[in-house]
Amino acid sequence: MKILAVDTSSRICGVCVSDGGHPICELCLTSGQTHSRHLVDTISRALAAADLALDEIDGFAVTRGPGSFTGLRIGISTVKGLAYASGKPLAGISSLEALAQQxxxxxxxxxxxxxxxxxxxxxxxxxxxxxxxxxxxxxxxxxxxxxxxxxxxxxxxxxxxxxxxxxxxxxxxxxxxxxxxxxxNRIRVSSVTRLAAFRLERGESDPVDTMAPFYIRKSDAELARERTMK
Missing domain, CATH: 3.30.420.40 (ATPase, nucleotide binding domain)
Structure with missing residues (x-):
């Protein structure tokens, strides 16, 4: 099963293409810019390096968190869009579990x-x-x-x-x-693909429409809104 996985839970933007849980290509980019500036291009480069077209991918995976609130939103929205457009299954993976898997x-x-x-x-x-x-x-x-x-x-x-x-x-x-x-001590996206392969190959996936980031705690903006409402 060919899987494309994305991790944007930290300042590192990672993309991995794997087959049967084994990485074919893994790219990691550290930049001072927001992940939205280079995630799509990194996905394209990973697919090209793996010599695969997007329609040859059998499933998608993305880290759900915890981690950077903004980074998680960018990664999840991008991968959800790819899964929705292709009709392929999606697996959301815990950032903590991905670290432990390594x-x-x-x-x-x-x-x-x-x-x-x-x-x-x-x-x-x-x-x-x-x-x-x-x-x-x-x-x-x-x-x-x-x-x-x-x-x-x-x-x-x-x-x-x-x-x-x-x-x-x-x-x-x-x-x-x-x-x-x-x-x-940083997430390697290949560990995300291994966890996703185990789930997707058993027919387990997350609903594309409703899968959301797993923040654990509320953002500063949410806390500020709650204070103003008291």
Whole structure:
């Protein structure tokens, strides 16, 4: 199954084309400009590098969040448009699960994905690995890094939040904490395609019309509106 996946949950714009869960072409672009300026062009370049036309894609995938509010909206609206126009299925993938998927091959009993949420907080979720598949132990949450639950099991921490709060993680989780190598602390879109392939090949997809970003917390604009209405 040929899948085109997009990740715009951070300042990096990523596109991957895969076949059977194996990447054919993966492009990542870091720019000071908004993703809307170059996402469509990056998709076109990825398809060209994979020697595929858009109508040869069997399904689409996109990170739903958590992450950059603006980035998520751009990526999701773009991929929803492609899925709607082509009539092909769409899978929305958690940014935290995509991070955890990258280190499934490690020997850790638990994986904790941690993304910087700013305001001295992180988005996080805890997974265990069963027969090579991720099983969610803790639903995605947002809070200070000190709120990440402790465990007696060896836990592998991955994500840009680990870099920012390494001292907190090491102090609280001590010998049970292992930190992923730096190169794994950003989402690789190929992990999004692997998760999407597992779902789409089983006939599981998200409704194109109603799939929305998964922000976890409210935006500053929403909070401001609520304050003015009180």
């Amino acid at each position: 280190v499934v091959g490690d020997v850790a009993e638990r994986i904790c994905a941690v993304i910087d949420a700013r305001k001295n907080e992180v988005y996080y979720a805890v997974y265990r690995v069963e027969q090579g598949r991720l099983v969610e132990d803790t639903v995605p949450r947002v809070g200070p890094p000190e709120t990440i639950p402790k465990s007696n099991a060896r836990t592998l921490f991955v994500g840009d939040g680990v870099i920012l709060y390494e001292d907190v993680i090491r102090r609280r989780h001590r010998e049970n904490a292992t930190l992923a190598p730096p190169e794994w």
